[in-house]
Amino acid sequence: MRQVLSLFVSLAVVLIQLLSPHRIVRVAVASPRPRTDPRQVLAIIVNRSNPAENLSFAELRKIFLGERSRWPNGHRVVVTMMESGNSERETMLREVYHMNENGYRDYFLKGTYTGDIPASPKTVSSPVILRKFVFNTPGAIGYLRASDVDGSVKVVSIDGRLPDAFDYKLRIEGPAK
Amino acid sequence: MRSHILQVGTSPVSLAGWASLKRVFPLMLGILLNVTTLQAQQVDQGADVDKQTIDLLLRKIEQLEAAHKQLQDRVTQLEKAQHGLAQDSTIQSRALGDTEIAQHALAKDSAPQSPAHLAIRSETLAGGQGGEAAPERIEESKTLLNIRGFGDYSFHGQDQKGASTSFSLGQVDLFITSNISDRFRFVTDLVFEKGRGNNFEEDLERVLLEYRHSDYLKLELGRSHTAIGYYNLAFRHSSWWQTATGRPYLFLFEDEGGILPGHNVGASASGGIPSGKLGLHYIAEVGNGRAPMPRFQSVQNFVDNNHHKSFDLNVFARPEAVPGLQAGFSVYRDVLSPPNSARVGETILDAYAVLTRSKFEWLNEALLIRHSPVGLPRVWNTPGFYTQISEGFGSFRPYFRYQYVNAPDDEPIFFPLYQVSVGLQHGPSLGLRYDFNESVAAKLQYDYTDLRRVQGISQQSISQLALQLTFAF
Numbered sequence: 001m002r003q004v005l006s007l008f009v010s011l012a013v014v015l016i017q018l019l020s021p022h023r024i025v026r027v028a029v030a031s032p033r034p035r036t037d038p039r040q041v042l043a044i045i046v047n048r049s050n051p052a053e054n055l056s057f058a059e060l061r062k063i064f065l066g067e068r069s070r071w072p073n074g075h076r077v078v079v080t081m082m083e084s085g086n087s088e089r090e091t092m093l094r095e096v097y098h099m100n101e102n103g104y105r106d107y108f109l110k111g112t113y114t115g116d117i118p119a120s121p122k123t124v125s126s127p128v129i130l131r132k133f134v135f136n137t138p139g140a141i142g143y144l145r146a147s148d149v150d151g152s153v154k155v156v157s158i159d160g161r162l163p164d165a166f167d168y169k170l171r172i173e174g175p176a177k
Numbered sequence: 178m179r180s181h182i183l184q185v186g187t188s189p190v191s192l193a194g195w196a197s198l199k200r201v202f203p204l205m206l207g208i209l210l211n212v213t214t215l216q217a218q219q220v221d222q223g224a225d226v227d228k229q230t231i232d233l234l235l236r237k238i239e240q241l242e243a244a245h246k247q248l249q250d251r252v253t254q255l256e257k258a259q260h261g262l263a264q265d266s267t268i269q270s271r272a273l274g275d276t277e278i279a280q281h282a283l284a285k286d287s288a289p290q291s292p293a294h295l296a297i298r299s300e301t302l303a304g305g306q307g308g309e310a311a312p313e314r315i316e317e318s319k320t321l322l323n324i325r326g327f328g329d330y331s332f333h334g335q336d337q338k339g340a341s342t343s344f345s346l347g348q349v350d351l352f353i354t355s356n357i358s359d360r361f362r363f364v365t366d367l368v369f370e371k372g373r374g375n376n377f378e379e380d381l382e383r384v385l386l387e388y389r390h391s392d393y394l395k396l397e398l399g400r401s402h403t404a405i406g407y408y409n410l411a412f413r414h415s416s417w418w419q420t421a422t423g424r425p426y427l428f429l430f431e432d433e434g435g436i437l438p439g440h441n442v443g444a445s446a447s448g449g450i451p452s453g454k455l456g457l458h459y460i461a462e463v464g465n466g467r468a469p470m471p472r473f474q475s476v477q478n479f480v481d482n483n484h485h486k487s488f489d490l491n492v493f494a495r496p497e498a499v500p501g502l503q504a505g506f507s508v509y510r511d512v513l514s515p516p517n518s519a520r521v522g523e524t525i526l527d528a529y530a531v532l533t534r535s536k537f538e539w540l541n542e543a544l545l546i547r548h549s550p551v552g553l554p555r556v557w558n559t560p561g562f563y564t565q566i567s568e569g570f571g572s573f574r575p576y577f578r579y580q581y582v583n584a585p586d587d588e589p590i591f592f593p594l595y596q597v598s599v600g601l602q603h604g605p606s607l608g609l610r611y612d613f614n615e616s617v618a619a620k621l622q623y624d625y626t627d628l629r630r631v632q633g634i635s636q637q638s639i640s641q642l643a644l645q646l647t648f649a650f
Contacts, residue, residue: 069392103535
């Protein structure tokens with residue numbers, strides 16, 4: 001009789017353990033998150049001397065729109081874009097600028113004409129050149145596929161999220177390179 | 178010890194040992210001498226070997242130095258080649274689409290390299306780039322002179338008596354900027370336009386020096402467009418940026434018969450106001466104001482005809498929540514000193530709300546011009562407004578504008594000083610813009626204007642049709 005009772009108690013303990021919320025949480029935490037392909041996300045990069053570690057998405061948008069001309073350390077903001085015709089630039093136009101190529105062109109042309117924008121973005125032809133440009137220019141900011149980033153530049157988080165976060169905003173549509 | 182030997186020497190056994198010792202001693206001495214000689218020979222031979230080694234090493238060092246020099250020369254050649262490539266084609270620091278008289282210079286803020294950079298460079302040279310070329314200095318090119326141009330031609334006709342259909346050369350606006358340094362910029366609008374009679378006239382419509390201290394403070398000195406309301410600053414002298422063929426009547430420039438002081442010579446401060454998502458901005462100006470002279474000389478470029486300076490404050494918001502929305506107001510104040518008459522206070526109040534997006538535009542602006550001669554209790558008010566809406570459908574963009582202005586008959590400034598009869602004018606405009614490509618567009622516009630109390634025009638209304646070709650270059 002005592003053995004039967006102890007068996008029931010043991011079963012009850014196992015059941016409670018299985019059904020407890022902590023157990024459920026542990027199961028949820030242990031479930032695999034979708035992995036982020038570094039070739040399919042855009043990392044926002046700055047010069048390593050730039051003290052910025054994190055930008056809000058609104059700040060990022062203002063910077064790329066030319067509405068912020070100086071970093072907190074006094075360096076001039078130099079926005080660097082890649083030439084048209086690649087998915088990295090298309091991602092930036094879609095997610096950050098909310099413009100197409102013509103809108104982007106008109107925006108900066110008119111902005112410099114009216115004096116609202118101090119300078120148009122620099123345009124480079126390849127990720128390697130963009131990385132080198134950011135490496136060499138203290139106030140530069142640009143973007144690369146996360147897989148193209150190396151230690152010569154610094155990746156800043158956007159709204160506290162780095163490119164490997166599962167809810168990172170700047171995702172590239174189309175095939176991975 | 179000696180006593181012991183003597184003692185040993187005295188015994189028979191000791192004598193036998195002494196004899197053997199005598200035989201062994203020369204042998205030991207010989208061995209000792211041989212060893213010493215051998216050692217001396219070894220030392221001499223070692224010295225020879227070291228000398229040979231040193232010679233060998235020196236030759237090696239010379240060879241390595243030569244190889245090092247060759248490599249250095251090669252690296253220098255490659256760097257020069259890559260640098261030239263970067264300057265010529267890769268780093269295209271063109272302001273997007275800008276025509277450049279390109280002179281690239283080393284950006285001051287890109288020149289200094291921190292130790293951290295050098296460390297990274299060493300790492301990457303050591304193979305940290307995974308086989309790619311190590312980061313090298315790329316000069317952030319600066320364009321010393323940018324030129325953009327805007328122009329237009331038109332063909333127009335109206336039903337006013339005495340008017341004929343005409344081809345017209347519009348304004349050719351050369352917008353020239355130069356980034357003098359990190360914070361200073363020179364800006365000018367050199368405009369070739371219709372002058373008196375049927376001739377051309379060149380005009381420096383905007384010529385100023387800009388100092389951008391921060392996002393909150395930009396200083397300008399020189400001649401620019403008065404910061405009254407929205408339209409005067411948003412479109413300036415470019416018909417390319419305007420959806421319609423021309424400016425609203427209220428915002429015509431002085432030399433086109435406008436009633437506002439469109440240009441001013443002086444100084445201004447502008448920038449953002451820390452206001453979070455509200456996006457507040459300000460423009461504060463002080464200048465010569467306009468002269469009470471015929472409209473062609475009303476901008477006081479060199480001399481102010483009185484001590485009183487014009488003041489202008491324009492405050493507007495660009496809220497984050499509604500992209501493309503800008504709403505604000507401006508207050509302009511000056512005192513005019515007409516010859517042989519009392520001074521006249523001039524106050525211009527303007528309020529506006531515009532929504533501009535790539536495919537949609539809705540402009541609304543109203544203003545009130547108040548003239549109050551000193552010593553008189555009366556104030557002459559001239560109200561006016563315009564509204565304009567357009568939406569793009571592919572390359573087509575239909576638009577509609579309605580405008581209104583109503584000046585008193587005895588207004589003391591417009592007609593007596595500027596020979597501009599305003600009266601009551603109002604009416605709609607309807608048009609269609611077609612963009613052939615990103616730099617050329619055509620506009621077809623019909624205007625109907627109802628006129629009252631306008632001197633020199635006997636008709637009650639005027640209809641006009643205009644076809645305009647506008648372009649950016």
